[in-house]
Amino acid sequence: MDRRKFLYNSSLLAAGAVLPFKNMWAAAPGKFNTLRRNVGYFTERGGTIGWLASDEGMAVIDSQYAKTAKHCLNGLKDRSNHPLDLLINTHHHGDHTSGNPVFKGTAEKMAAHENVPKLMKQANKESEGEGNTAYPTTTYAESWQMDLGDETIHAKYYGPGHTSGDSVIYFEKANVVHMGDLVFNRMNPYTDRAAGASMINWIKILDTVAEEYPADAMYIFGHAKPEYGVTGKKEDLKVMGNYLSAVIEHVQNGIEQGMSKKEITKQKVLDGFEDFRYADFWTLPDNLNVAFQEVKEMHNG
Numbered sequence: 285m286d287r288r289k290f291l292y293n294s295s296l297l298a299a300g301a302v303l304p305f306k307n308m309w310a311a312a313p314g315k316f317n318t319l320r321r322n323v324g325y326f327t328e329r330g331g332t333i334g335w336l337a338s339d340e341g342m343a344v345i346d347s348q349y350a351k352t353a354k355h356c357l358n359g360l361k362d363r364s365n366h367p368l369d370l371l372i373n374t375h376h377h378g379d380h381t382s383g384n385p386v387f388k389g390t391a392e393k394m395a396a397h398e399n400v401p402k403l404m405k406q407a408n409k410e411s412e413g414e415g416n417t418a419y420p421t422t423t424y425a426e427s428w429q430m431d432l433g434d435e436t437i438h439a440k441y442y443g444p445g446h447t448s449g450d451s452v453i454y455f456e457k458a459n460v461v462h463m464g465d466l467v468f469n470r471m472n473p474y475t476d477r478a479a480g481a482s483m484i485n486w487i488k489i490l491d492t493v494a495e496e497y498p499a500d501a502m503y504i505f506g507h508a509k510p511e512y513g514v515t516g517k518k519e520d521l522k523v524m525g526n527y528l529s530a531v532i533e534h535v536q537n538g539i540e541q542g543m544s545k546k547e548i549t550k551q552k553v554l555d556g557f558e559d560f561r562y563a564d565f566w567t568l569p570d571n572l573n574v575a576f577q578e579v580k581e582m583h584n585g
């Protein structure tokens with residue numbers, strides 16, 4: 285292509301850039317939803333990403349996978365010209381951290397609970413590969429916060445739940461709470477005991493969070509059964525807590541009645557929680573096994 289022709293094509297592209305560009309993003313994969321103020325969520329594949337995009341600050345909560353992280357980053361650039369200040373990982377699982385390398389060169393800070401980089405390294409070792417080495421470098425033990433423009437973002441650790449590194453993220457002004465995988469909305473949740481999960485403390489976390497944040501807070505969940513969706517209210521936290529309590533209770537009752545571990549853990553669905561029978565990658569029997577170990581340990585300890 286000669287220079288004149290090149291310039292012609294370039295200027296044509298520039299002149300027409302604004303509209304086709306917008307349409308292109310609208311058609312791009314992934315879905316952006318605004319919740320309140322400049323805070324919303326992005327869904328494509330993996331754990332739900334929470335975001336803040338204003339003229340004075342930009343943050344993402346979790347990073348999904350490399351491909352979808354790029355879609356998310358591009359969409360956010362469309363919403364604000366502000367550089368990315370912050371990525372927080374709610375926990376170490378691959379469906380929440382595999383996009384970290386995409387954000388690494390861009391995000392000013394990468395934050396998480398102090399156990400998250402340790403658990404990522406442990407997972408890398410187990411997979412015997414190079415793995416994901418884009419670890420969060422700003423870590424905290426109990427709580428952490430950062431001001432971004434007129435928003436304040438809080439991260440807080442309530443002890444072991446889904447893993448031993450789960451953060452609850454609170455956008456204070458927008459009054460939006462990102463629960464990470466502490467809520468699988470109406471889904472049997474994965475419980476990562478090898479990473480220090482505790483079902484019994486998880487129940488306490490859900491009770492505490494429901495009382496601690498304002499009654500009208502909006503919640504973002506890591507995963508959900510499609511008809512219930514990845515956002516909700518404190519009542520949805522109660523439902524999740526009730527489910528985990530029913531799992532523990534089923535195990536305790538079984539032990540009291542002298543049932544064998546095999547008998548106790550074979551149950552496929554719990555009465556009143558038929559909705560939770562959804563994901564088959566991690567079943568109720570899997571969770572009953574986790575609960576069984578935890579209850580036994582509690583009795584022995």
Ligand SMILES: [Zn+2]
Pocket residue numbers: 375377446465474
């Ligand atoms: Zn997870």
